[in-house]
Amino acid sequence: xxxxxxxxxxxxxxxxxxxxxxxxxxxxxxxxxxxxxxxxxxxxxxxxxxxxxxxxxxxxxxxxxxxxxxxxxxxxxxxxxxxxxxxxxxxxxxxxxxxxxxxxxxxxxxxxxxxxxxxxxxxxxxxxxxxxxxxxxxxxxxxxxxxxxxxxxxxxxxxxxxxxxxxxxxxxxxxxxxxxxxxxxxxxxxxxxxxxxxxxxxxxxxxxxxxxxxxxxxxxxxxxxxxxxxxxxxxxxxxxxxxxxxxxxxxxxxxxxxxxxxxxxxxxxxxxxxxxxxxxxxxxxxxxxxxxxxxxxxxxxxxxxxxxxxxxxxxxxxxxxxxxxxxxxxxxxxxxxxxxxxxxxxxxxxxxxxxxxxxxxxxxxxxxxxxxxxxxxxxx
Numbered sequence: 001x002x003x004x005x006x007x008x009x010x011x012x013x014x015x016x017x018x019x020x021x022x023x024x025x026x027x028x029x030x031x032x033x034x035x036x037x038x039x040x041x042x043x044x045x046x047x048x049x050x051x052x053x054x055x056x057x058x059x060x061x062x063x064x065x066x067x068x069x070x071x072x073x074x075x076x077x078x079x080x081x082x083x084x085x086x087x088x089x090x091x092x093x094x095x096x097x098x099x100x101x102x103x104x105x106x107x108x109x110x111x112x113x114x115x116x117x118x119x120x121x122x123x124x125x126x127x128x129x130x131x132x133x134x135x136x137x138x139x140x141x142x143x144x145x146x147x148x149x150x151x152x153x154x155x156x157x158x159x160x161x162x163x164x165x166x167x168x169x170x171x172x173x174x175x176x177x178x179x180x181x182x183x184x185x186x187x188x189x190x191x192x193x194x195x196x197x198x199x200x201x202x203x204x205x206x207x208x209x210x211x212x213x214x215x216x217x218x219x220x221x222x223x224x225x226x227x228x229x230x231x232x233x234x235x236x237x238x239x240x241x242x243x244x245x246x247x248x249x250x251x252x253x254x255x256x257x258x259x260x261x262x263x264x265x266x267x268x269x270x271x272x273x274x275x276x277x278x279x280x281x282x283x284x285x286x287x288x289x290x291x292x293x294x295x296x297x298x299x300x301x302x303x304x305x306x307x308x309x310x311x312x313x314x315x316x317x318x319x320x321x322x323x324x325x326x327x328x329x330x331x332x333x334x335x336x337x338x339x340x341x342x343x344x345x346x347x348x349x350x351x352x353x354x355x356x357x358x359x360x361x362x363x364x365x366x367x368x369x370x371x372x373x374x375x376x377x378x379x380x
Contacts, residue, residue, distance in 0.1 A: 003096060007104055010078075014108055018074035025066040030059045040135075043155045044245040045146045050134060057131035060124045061254075067116045068293070072300050072325050075105065079307045080318050088308070098368045102305045102361075109301035116294035121258045125290075128255040135247050143240050144169055144206045156243045163204070171204045174213060196221040201236070211238040253282050261287055284340040288349060295353035296332050300325040302360035309367050328356065 034055040040046040046054075082088050091101065146155045152162045158180025164173030176199040201216030213236040220229045253261070261283050303325045309316050332352070339346040 003091070003094065006091060010104060011108060014074055014078050014105075017077055018071050018112065021073050022063065022066055022070035025070060026059065026063045029066070030055075030062045033058065033062065040247070042145050043153070044247050045143055045155070045243075046135070046245075046247075053134050054131045057127045057134075060119065060127040064116065064120045064124050067112065067119075068297055068300065068329050071109065071112050071297055072304065072322070072329065075109075075301060075304045076307070076318065076322050076325070079304060083307065098308050098371070099365055101308065102302070102364055105301050105305055106298055109298040113294040113297045116297065117291070120290040120294065125255060125257050129251050129257065132251045132255050136250075143209060143211060143243075147171060147206065156245050159243060169206045171206065172202065174199070174201045174204045174216070176201075199236070209240045209243075211240060212236070213238065254286055258287070258290055281340040284346060285336055288336055288339050288346070292350060292353065293332060293336065296328065296356075299353050299356040299360065300328055302357060302364060303328060305360075305364055308364075310371050 037051060037055045037058070040051050040054065041048065088101075092098075146153055147161075147163055147166055149163060149166045152160060154160050159176070159178055161174065161176040163171040163175075165171065178197040178199075181197070198219040198221070199213065199216060200219070201213035203214040205212040205214075213233070215234060216236065217230055217232045218236070220231075264283055304321060306316055306321045306324070307318060314320060332349070335345060335349050335352070339349050
């Protein structure tokens with residue numbers, strides 16, 4: 001009864017430390033990323049609401065990356081704390097074997113791995129895909145933030161512009177070049193050919209998705225006939241609804257569902273464009289990260305259990321053991337990048353968690369058995 005109570009307390013403590021570290025690391029990394037996402041407002045003209053929706057959904061993409069490291073830190077902190085406070089002595093004196101505690105740690109790590117799998121395989125790809133859909137469905141809401149003083153801006157497809165001065169919603173000395181005929185109402189040519197149109201104006205007023213230009217001229221260039229048509233204007237009203245920013249609208253591979261990516265390995269039943277290209281170099285590492293990477297959590301758990309070894313040695317102190325576990329995570333990250341380039345490397349990565357887990361488990365069992373024999377001899 002006492003043993004079960006202690007086990008429950010251990011589980012609660014480890015999980016509590018794990019989620020605290022995971023939340024802390026995720027928030028720090030997400031805050032840095034969210035600052036970079038401000039370009040969506042400044043350069044691409046998205047609304048503040050769209051920015052918050054997009055950045056909030058991307059927090060799940062950050063969270064999964066920190067799960068292995070968070071659990072390593074949590075388990076290391078827990079074991080070191082228990083050893084320093086001599087809490088484990090209660091278990092050893094009550095007849096609990098160290099390998100049983102390792103089994104408990106291993107079961108906790110399996111639960112964390114399932115948690116990791118649930119997010120990496122299902123939740124995170126769905127959230128990232130949803131965030132990309134928000135950008136693709138959202139239209140230009142405000143042109144003004146994209147206007148930068150004395151700096152060329154190509155935030156929109158086929159449109160380049162620069163202004164000399166900017167005060168609130170007023171701009172001066174505007175140069176605007178339309179190479180894709182996105183501003184269809186400014187062409188002075190009566191034909192339907194696509195011309196390169198250039199506008200030069202002294203002043204302008206920006207009102208969300210409308211631009212009013214004052215005192216300027218339109219230069220329409222026919223690239224085929226090499227002729228220019230020029231017209232002067234006192235006022236020109238431009239509707240900017242047709243503008244399309246340069247933000248990537250199609251979901252990236254890491255934002256595609258796991259089921260669709262798996263279909264690429266055999267038959268492209270979902271007709272994904274990425275499958276038609278040299279997809280293995282990118283898709284296989286992503287699938288390995290989602291499905292195989294969580295299996296390294298039990299491995300680092302067994303490595304961290306080396307701290308339970310009684311022998312006082314440099315190779316089994318807290319710094320050394322943590323270094324071993326961290327190197328395993330580093331190894332998994334490095335080799336993961338090359339799994340799509342070489343089948344042999346991919347096989348090595350797939351079997352690594354199994355080989356490591358079996359090797360470390362039997363090593364622990366051997367060490368604890370020797371300790372038990374020595375203790376028996378000492379007692380007798």
